[in-house]
Amino acid sequence: MSDEHQYTDAESAYFKWLWQWRRRTAIAQGLYEPATVLKGGRVLNVFSGELIEADVAVDAGVIAGVGQFPDARDVIDVRGMIVTPSFIDPHLHLESTLLWPPELARAVVPHGTGAIIADPHEIANVAGLPGVESLRAATQGLPLDIRYTAPSCVPASPLESPGASFELHDIEAMLAWPDTLALGELMNFPGVLAADPEIGARIWVSNGQPRDGHAPGLRGPKLQAYAGAGMHSDHESFELGEARDKLRAGLVIMMRQGSSEKNLLDLLPLVDDETWPRITFCSDDRDCHDLTEYGHVDDILRTAIRSGLDPVRAIRMATWNPARHWRMDGIGAVAPGYRANLVALTNLESVSVEHTFHNGRLVASGGELLASLPPTTIPDFLRHSVNVA
Secondary structure, rough: OOOOOOHHHHHHHHHHHHHHHHHHHHHHHOOOOOOOOEEEEEOOOOOOOOOOEEEEEEEEEEEEEEOOOOOOOOOEOOOOOEEEEEEEEEOOOOOHHHOOHHHHHHHHHHEEEEEEEEEHHHHHHHHHHHHHHHHHHHHOOOOEEEEEOOOOOOOOOOOOOOOOOHHHHHHHHOOOOOOOEEEEEOOHHHHOOOHHHHHHHHHHOOOOOEEEEOOOOOOOHHHHHHHHHOEEEEEOOOOOHHHHHHHOOOOOEEEEEOOOOOOOOOOOHHHOOOHHHHEEEEEOOOOOOHHHHHOOOHHHHHHHHHHHOOOOHHHHOOHHHHHHHHHOOOOOOOOOOOOEEEEEEEOOOOOOEEEEOOOOOEEEEOOOOOOOOOOOOOOOOHHOOOOOO
């Protein structure tokens, strides 16, 4: 019998973390050479709002330090560039892009997108939980983070004739996934206002997790009742006063700029020194033409900056704000201990993305994807599932 100790998975994970932590601790103090250094640029600090001349040391996909690091095994020259966190779209329906996830990654990663929070209620309408599981499987191994909100209203109305439904047990199953962050947009706001027990059950099972709102035009006492049901955010504001009322009611405001609905310019005056930490951007629905022709979050940022929003504040609203809202620990900042999900911009005002990094790896450069993608494999049961005759 061998005397060699067989480590459990938990023990192995601990020892791996311990080794990486000890190495990062040494790197931060200049005692050990990092794997990668982004050298010679300026770092946008999302906490202070400063642009600081500093190198970024990365080891095992995590930022070990921001400062001066003369040596590394791999030095990436970012002189003249601004290093920021990669961008986050806090509300997007992947299906509306008309791209299966690997091709979506090909389209958006070169534009600096590092994370997407997806509400898959469209595929759930057609194929239920198996459809959502297939979409989820297709996002594995991509050079960006895709997280989920569990569809809460499929079908959205009893008047619909969907291909499938998403029942309470489906919501509970999806909320248990480690990559599900919240209950998806509660489109049935009349059911919330009527205190419908079926809607109440969906709110109840998401207790302790954020709940995404969907309340177009809702104001006054009805808005108070909707927010009081435990909603945390809303992306359905069309008018400035409406968005301000929702902000006052405690909702995080996602200013939408998609392919069909474009509300950003109407809502931008809401952003000021007091309100900006509770406001972010989202695309909601952005099709493949707009993604390839104009961009993704970078295009929304350009629109906001051209309309007068301070570029540093805009970047903070597209990185740290959504990460904090969705409780995505470890991303959204260029700081020690955060994952090295980064972009290097050649110009801050025009949001010109030169490099995109994911977990410390250079995954796109000069507008081209460098990372390899898993094959685009669509399950047979999803093929020929759109029937209009």
